[in-house]
Amino acid sequence: MQTNEIIGLENKYHMNLYNRIPLVLERGNGVYLYDNEGNCYLDFAAGIAVNSLGHNDPDVTKAIKDQAEKLIHGSNLYHYESQNKLAKILVGNSSADRVFFANSGAEANEAALKLTRRYFYNQNQPKHEIIVADRSFHGRTLATLAATDRPKYQKPFQPLPTGFKVVPFNDLKAAEDAITPETAAIMVEPVQGEGGVRPASQDYLTGLRKLADEKNILLIFDEVQTGIGRTGHFFAHQAYGVEPDIFTSAKALGNGVPISALLAKEKVAKSFQPGDHATTYGGNPLVCSAALATVNKIIQPDFLSSVRETGQYLKESLENLSEEVSWLGPVRGMGLLLAVKTGDKTKELMTALRKQGILVLTAGEDLLRFAPPLIIKKEEIDQFIKVFKSLVKDPAFNRINL
Numbered sequence: 001m002q003t004n005e006i007i008g009l010e011n012k013y014h015m016n017l018y019n020r021i022p023l024v025l026e027r028g029n030g031v032y033l034y035d036n037e038g039n040c041y042l043d044f045a046a047g048i049a050v051n052s053l054g055h056n057d058p059d060v061t062k063a064i065k066d067q068a069e070k071l072i073h074g075s076n077l078y079h080y081e082s083q084n085k086l087a088k089i090l091v092g093n094s095s096a097d098r099v100f101f102a103n104s105g106a107e108a109n110e111a112a113l114k115l116t117r118r119y120f121y122n123q124n125q126p127k128h129e130i131i132v133a134d135r136s137f138h139g140r141t142l143a144t145l146a147a148t149d150r151p152k153y154q155k156p157f158q159p160l161p162t163g164f165k166v167v168p169f170n171d172l173k174a175a176e177d178a179i180t181p182e183t184a185a186i187m188v189e190p191v192q193g194e195g196g197v198r199p200a201s202q203d204y205l206t207g208l209r210k211l212a213d214e215k216n217i218l219l220i221f222d223e224v225q226t227g228i229g230r231t232g233h234f235f236a237h238q239a240y241g242v243e244p245d246i247f248t249s250a251k252a253l254g255n256g257v258p259i260s261a262l263l264a265k266e267k268v269a270k271s272f273q274p275g276d277h278a279t280t281y282g283g284n285p286l287v288c289s290a291a292l293a294t295v296n297k298i299i300q301p302d303f304l305s306s307v308r309e310t311g312q313y314l315k316e317s318l319e320n321l322s323e324e325v326s327w328l329g330p331v332r333g334m335g336l337l338l339a340v341k342t343g344d345k346t347k348e349l350m351t352a353l354r355k356q357g358i359l360v361l362t363a364g365e366d367l368l369r370f371a372p373p374l375i376i377k378k379e380e381i382d383q384f385i386k387v388f389k390s391l392v393k394d395p396a397f398n399r400i401n402l
């Protein structure tokens with residue numbers, strides 16, 4: 001089919017929910033993507049921080065093929081070796097004791113909220129309020145939308161579940177002041193993703209842990225974007241040395257197959273009993289085999305240290321550029337989740353990069369976000385920087401107001 005024919009079908013048959021980029025992606029290999037017209041793109045987006053091992057990783061592809069030939073799905077009425085091996089790895093390499101597999105980030109977060117309710121219900125305590133941070137993003141279901149600080153997105157869907165209180169991110173005092181006898185949990189992203197790639201400060205997360213302990217409330221980390229190696233650590237909470245009571249994982253977990261996880265400490269996890277929560281597909285053998293192959297590679301210390309190294313290299317390269325070009329704002333982020341403030345020309349820069357064969361993300365309206373596959377090499381970062389540099393130094397982009 002011709003490109004315009006394919007895009008025409010979207011316009012005719014899909015609900016009008018995405019402002020898609022006019023590219024028809026057809027295949028990928030490593031850090032490169034190819035469209036249906038044979039054009040090649042260097043991928044600095046990895047889906048949306050999803051394909052951490054890049055595209056067509058031989059081990060993940062083989063795991064999917066082998067599993068598809070054996071059994072795709074069988075429901076959570078039965079046991080699966082891949083599901084249990086994956087559970088063991090996630091628990092053995094994080095602060096959690098138990099896991100529940102779901103299909104998407106929002107679903108894992110929704111389950112985290114249900115687990116919180118169940119925990120306090122079991123204690124005969126009526127706590128139900130959740131403190132969240134400004135510019136948070138936790139998903140698009142009704143409850144996770146209520147937890148997301150986007151009044152504009154929330155408005156058409158009211159009434160939303162109540163009990164969410166928004167406080168400024170990285171402000172420990174504000175979190176402390178917001179706690180009432182009704183407060184059940186504080187939920188934050190260790191590095192805010194959609195809200196602008198803002199890492200939590202060490203004092204903030206350490207302080208929240210202490211606060212949660214003192215006030216008998218739960219600490220929930222949404223690691224949907226930061227988990228599975230993205231920050232150069234298997235989970236971001238390990239970089240901070242702070243153990244949440246509950247955390248969630250999704251995006252990179254299956255390198256592109258839909259799988260997410262809710263993880264929790266035993267004292268909390270044990271509040272769930274059969275019937276409290278469930279999913280039809282969640283953690284089926286197909287996605288668990290893909291996730292197992294993914295996690296087995298990312299968990300390797302050499303792999304994670306190389307993510308820290310390339311992340312640092314990309315950060316420094318961007319910082320050098322930001323120093324040279326007056327209108328580029330500061331660089332922020334952690335590992336290979338980075339962003340630079342590009343002001344009101346963000347969209348134009350993203351388009352210009354694509355036309356030169358590089359795909360990036362935005363975060364909000366004034367930041368370019370970079371989340372390449374974690375296997376990216378320094379030479380490929382150089383390749384990106386060269387193109388990015390020529391663009392930001394182009395006089396056409398010099399009149400940008402931040």
Ligand SMILES: *Cc1c(COP(=O)(O)O)cnc(C)c1O
Nearest residue numbers: 104105106137138139193224225
């Ligand atoms: C992407 C994201 C979500 C939502 O994940 P979905 O799979 O789209 O439901 C939730 N929280 C964070 C931090 C995310 O980055």
